[in-house]
Amino acid sequence: MVKLFHFPLCPFSRRIRLAVGELDIEVELNEEQPWQLTPGVMKLNPAGVLPVLVEDDRSAVAGIEAISEYLEETRVPDGSGRSLLGQTPMERAEVRRLVAWFDVKFHREVSRQLLIEKVDRRFAASERGGGPPNMEALRASRNNIRQHLDMIGQLADTRRWLGGDYLSHADLAAAAHLSCVDYLGDVPWSTSATAKQWYVRVKSRPSFRPLLADQIRGMPPPRSYADLDF
Amino acid sequence: MVKLFHFPLCPFSRRIRLAVGELDIEVELNEEQPWQLTPGVMKLNPAGVLPVLVEDDRSAVAGIEAISEYLEETRVPDGSGRSLLGQTPMERAEVRRLVAWFDVKFHREVSRQLLIEKVDRRFAASERGGGPPNMEALRASRNNIRQHLDMIGQLADTRRWLGGDYLSHADLAAAAHLSCVDYLGDVPWSTSATAKQWYVRVKSRPSFRPLLADQIRGMPPPRSYADLDF
Numbered sequence: 001m002v003k004l005f006h007f008p009l010c011p012f013s014r015r016i017r018l019a020v021g022e023l024d025i026e027v028e029l030n031e032e033q034p035w036q037l038t039p040g041v042m043k044l045n046p047a048g049v050l051p052v053l054v055e056d057d058r059s060a061v062a063g064i065e066a067i068s069e070y071l072e073e074t075r076v077p078d079g080s081g082r083s084l085l086g087q088t089p090m091e092r093a094e095v096r097r098l099v100a101w102f103d104v105k106f107h108r109e110v111s112r113q114l115l116i117e118k119v120d121r122r123f124a125a126s127e128r129g130g131g132p133p134n135m136e137a138l139r140a141s142r143n144n145i146r147q148h149l150d151m152i153g154q155l156a157d158t159r160r161w162l163g164g165d166y167l168s169h170a171d172l173a174a175a176a177h178l179s180c181v182d183y184l185g186d187v188p189w190s191t192s193a194t195a196k197q198w199y200v201r202v203k204s205r206p207s208f209r210p211l212l213a214d215q216i217r218g219m220p221p222p223r224s225y226a227d228l229d230f
Numbered sequence: 231m232v233k234l235f236h237f238p239l240c241p242f243s244r245r246i247r248l249a250v251g252e253l254d255i256e257v258e259l260n261e262e263q264p265w266q267l268t269p270g271v272m273k274l275n276p277a278g279v280l281p282v283l284v285e286d287d288r289s290a291v292a293g294i295e296a297i298s299e300y301l302e303e304t305r306v307p308d309g310s311g312r313s314l315l316g317q318t319p320m321e322r323a324e325v326r327r328l329v330a331w332f333d334v335k336f337h338r339e340v341s342r343q344l345l346i347e348k349v350d351r352r353f354a355a356s357e358r359g360g361g362p363p364n365m366e367a368l369r370a371s372r373n374n375i376r377q378h379l380d381m382i383g384q385l386a387d388t389r390r391w392l393g394g395d396y397l398s399h400a401d402l403a404a405a406a407h408l409s410c411v412d413y414l415g416d417v418p419w420s421t422s423a424t425a426k427q428w429y430v431r432v433k434s435r436p437s438f439r440p441l442l443a444d445q446i447r448g449m450p451p452p453r454s455y456a457d458l459d460f
Contacts, residue, residue, distance in 0.1 A: 065330055073319040090300075
């Protein structure tokens with residue numbers, strides 16, 4: 001069975017967990033701590049980031065773009081209509097534009113800092129950045145998230161899914177980042193009804209169930225996190 | 231003719247300029263200032279980042295991953311052997327792993343900060359971050375680059391090109407970032423002879439010539455920048 005090295009509150013790991021769920025691929029999940037990867041995983045991905053996917057023949061695919069494109073190339077038969085990237089080059093360009101929005105811009109402005117301050121600093125040893133959160137960074141991230149919810153709301157208002165007519169990596173990337181922030185209780189859902197409606201639809205999919213069951217030791221999510229009627 | 235909105239010292243723009251050169255695609259270059267994009271380009275890519283490619287029919291492709299994959303899908307005939315990503319899914323996974331190394335890790339640890347401190351701060355208005363460079367950030371970037379040169383040297387020691395047997399986006403991404411830093415005179419080439427030899431080979435390609443002719447107003451590169459025997 002394919003192995004996935006991941007961390008429950010890593011948005012990139014979450015996107016691949018959602019993708020394998022949508023594509024009905026069975027995976028064996030192996031949990032890693034992003035602030036101190038095990039030597040075996042560091043060897044598979046010297047960049048030191050999750051997720052890493054390992055095939056039965058032990059060949060490894062490391063990093064979010066490499067894995068998402070690899071799954072598309074190896075697990076989505078041509079013409080099956082199951083693509084998570086889109087059918088035409090221009091549709092795929094739009095999905096990849098939005099994926100970059102979340103993986104680069106949302107990550108830089110919101111999720112990366114929140115996760116570092118609230119999760120990494122809590123569990124990491126002090127020589128690896130452990131310590132109390134920087135309140136200024138938390139405030140900035142909580143402020144920045146509002147424009148992103150607006151943007152999601154605008155897309156959800158005019159399209160069936162964020163990237164177009166079909167569920168795609170654009171939805172999975174957005175939901176992966178937002179669900180990490182939601183686990184921390186930091187998504188102001190009341191600011192965008194359409195963004196919330198879109199999230200309810202993604203959250204209701206079977207692929208999302210394993211993420212709703214995630215529990216970080218000593219850091220339970222708010223009740224609304226796993227609630228489909230939040 | 232295809233239009234490319236770019237900035238000469240943007241590593242992502244440079245990778246696409248190299249790719250269109252390698253693929254013999256004629257482009258019309260339109261220069262933008264990343265610290266203050268024109269409203270037309272902001273509309274094409276609301277994330278506010280370069281490059282942006284516009285087809286003759288005015289459809290736009292925005293962002294580095296979207297453009298590099300789009301060029302591969304639309305300009306590289308199947309079986310032509312001209313792919314810049316690799317032939318098999320596993321070869322492409324390796325190329326994309328290395329692209330992420332440069333576009334995420336090298337960018338975060340080296341090129342982003344150097345370019346912000348030395349270029350953006352110099353030209354941007356003060357309300358957009360203009361002002362004197364942060365010397366501490368410059369020192370950190372100049373220190374961080376050494377481990378990346380080592381990594382490139384190790385790959386170049388065991389492979390023909392960074393991603394494997396063929397020139398790929400892995401080489402173009404590495405060369406795009408390094409050439410920006412080289413324009414600023416901040417690559418300590420003497421620390422890795424094999425990294426330097428690999429760079430000489432990339433720098434000698436016809437696709438690289440337009441980059442060597444780049445000139446930023448009031449900020450000429452060191453003589454070695456355009457010299458093939460540096």
